[in-house]
Amino acid sequence: xxxxxxxxxxxxxxxxxxxxxxxxxxxxxxxxxxxxxxxxxxxxxxxxxxxxxxxxxxxxxxxxxxxxxxxxxxxxxxxxxxxxxxxxxxxxxxxxxxxxxxxxxxxxxxxxxxxxxxxxxxxxxxxxxxxxxxxxxxxxxxxxxxxxxxxxxxxxxxxxxx
Amino acid sequence: xxxxxxxxxxxxxxxxxxxxxxxxxxxxxxxxxxxxxxxxxxxxxxxxxxxxxxxxxxxxxxxxxxxxxxxxxxxxxxxxxxxxxxxxxxxxxxxxxxxxxxxxxxxxxxxxxxxxxxxxxxxxxxxxxxxxxxxxxxxxxxxxxxxxxxxxxxxxxxxxxxxxxxxxxxxxxxxxxxxxxxxxxxxxxxxxxxxxxxxxxxxxxxxxxxxxxxxxxxxxxxxxxxxxxxxxxxxxxxxxxxxxxxxxxxxxxxxxxxxxxxxxxx
Numbered sequence: 001x002x003x004x005x006x007x008x009x010x011x012x013x014x015x016x017x018x019x020x021x022x023x024x025x026x027x028x029x030x031x032x033x034x035x036x037x038x039x040x041x042x043x044x045x046x047x048x049x050x051x052x053x054x055x056x057x058x059x060x061x062x063x064x065x066x067x068x069x070x071x072x073x074x075x076x077x078x079x080x081x082x083x084x085x086x087x088x089x090x091x092x093x094x095x096x097x098x099x100x101x102x103x104x105x106x107x108x109x110x111x112x113x114x115x116x117x118x119x120x121x122x123x124x125x126x127x128x129x130x131x132x133x134x135x136x137x138x139x140x141x142x143x144x145x146x147x148x149x150x151x152x153x154x155x156x157x158x159x160x161x162x
Numbered sequence: 163x164x165x166x167x168x169x170x171x172x173x174x175x176x177x178x179x180x181x182x183x184x185x186x187x188x189x190x191x192x193x194x195x196x197x198x199x200x201x202x203x204x205x206x207x208x209x210x211x212x213x214x215x216x217x218x219x220x221x222x223x224x225x226x227x228x229x230x231x232x233x234x235x236x237x238x239x240x241x242x243x244x245x246x247x248x249x250x251x252x253x254x255x256x257x258x259x260x261x262x263x264x265x266x267x268x269x270x271x272x273x274x275x276x277x278x279x280x281x282x283x284x285x286x287x288x289x290x291x292x293x294x295x296x297x298x299x300x301x302x303x304x305x306x307x308x309x310x311x312x313x314x315x316x317x318x319x320x321x322x323x324x325x326x327x328x329x330x331x332x333x334x335x336x337x338x339x340x341x342x343x344x345x346x347x348x349x350x351x352x353x354x355x356x357x358x359x360x361x362x363x364x365x366x367x368x369x370x371x372x373x374x375x376x377x378x379x380x381x382x383x384x385x386x387x388x389x390x391x392x393x394x395x396x397x398x399x400x401x402x403x404x405x406x407x408x409x410x411x412x413x414x415x416x417x418x419x420x421x422x423x424x425x426x427x428x
Contacts, residue, residue: 049305050225079229080300082307108310137315138215142222142308146211162307 002070007033007040014064017056018141019159021099024057028087031078039072040065045083048142048162085162097125102147102158122158124149132156181357183238184257185364186298187247188354188401190230191258194248195409196279197223198416199266208269219276219312226305233297249420253403253410260400261344263409267337270330273319274337280313281378282348285371294363317382324386331387338383339391346396349375354401 032043085104093103121130129151200220207213231244290302349372359365
């Protein structure tokens with residue numbers, strides 16, 4: 001049977017299907033790993049409520065562990081505490097940037113309701129310019145917004161702060 | 163428009179068999195119906211970015227509905243999961259407010275409807291995220307984060323349409339005038355609310371919620387150079403299963419695949 005560290009090692013090879021440069025561990029959705037006898041229980045938290053990638057992630061986790069000889073794999077979903085992009089670490093943020101996705105800014109404190117965007121500039125991941133504009137808060141996937149860089153003229157995705 | 167929607171709210175003393183189930187259905191159905199309405203725009207949005215935005219918001223709302231209906235199914239204890247509740251109930255069993263079933267109309271109707279609901283939903287979820295029912299508080303806290311994006315999006319559109327061209331202003335005002343009569347129902351308080359407050363410690367001050375909502379709505383309406391309707395006549399009934407005929411048409415489309423192939427998976 002694998003040790004908890006080895007399980008985390010396996011999970012670190014399971015990539016987010018929509019952002020394939022960061023793993024589910026780096027994304028901060030793995031909340032717990034429990035090993036009992038021959039069974040491994042992975043507790044994960046969903047990113048967006050309607051994210052179609054969650055089932056895919058669940059299946060990928062299962063497949064990765066089965067490939068390492070674990071046959072009794074349970075994937076449990078928890079909603080609380082709600083996932084936040086603040087759980088994405090500095091290394092993963094750099095990987096996002098290198099992949100062409102601007103990393104998320106700080107998530108708004110809970111409970112606060114604002115009708116205007118609190119972030120001023122989102123840095124272009126291609127040329128580093130802060131002269132960018134928001135094209136749409138809703139991008140190719142639920143977790144991304146679309147921006148355009150006024151300096152290098154590239155459109156780019158931003159991982160939205162949640 | 164069917165007339166039963168003018169019936170008065172049920173008296174507070176009416177006993178409800180399973181109030182928590184009923185309460186969760188109301189919340190889940192609001193989001194399921196509105197989510198489906200928005201998904202009807204997919205491929206028809208006025209610009210590509212908006213087509214994507216409406217589909218994204220639809221996806222979030224259907225995700226929220228799925229969590230809420232799953233919770234409702236657990237509370238009911240009859241073996242109905244979120245899919246069963248979404249696809250195998252008829253219109254009379256739906257508990258959504260009438261506002262969310264109003265057909266899409268033009269883009270202004272869709273956006274004003276969205277804004278009126280988003281403002282209500284953000285405030286309600288914020289309050290529920292602090293309620294003592296653990297499961298509902300978790301769903302509320304999770305959904306609230308996404309709803310804030312929806313509200314910002316819809317309020318910005320209402321301002322842009324109202325303060326836009328003469329035609330967009332006129333259409334936005336018309337949308338606001340016609341949708342206003344459905345907003346009263348969102349803040350009704352009945353026996354279900356009393357019972358969940360007593361049994362599940364989910365107590366929402368509807369008057370406070372209404373006044374916060376009105377402040378938020380007034381601010382955006384003012385910035386949009388629109389005029390707040392003053393007609394106090396309100397249509398209600400959705401919370402008790404009295405729906406407009408448009409819900410039945412919508413459900414026919416939404417449920418056809420699941421009902422034609424029960425238990426199918428792919």
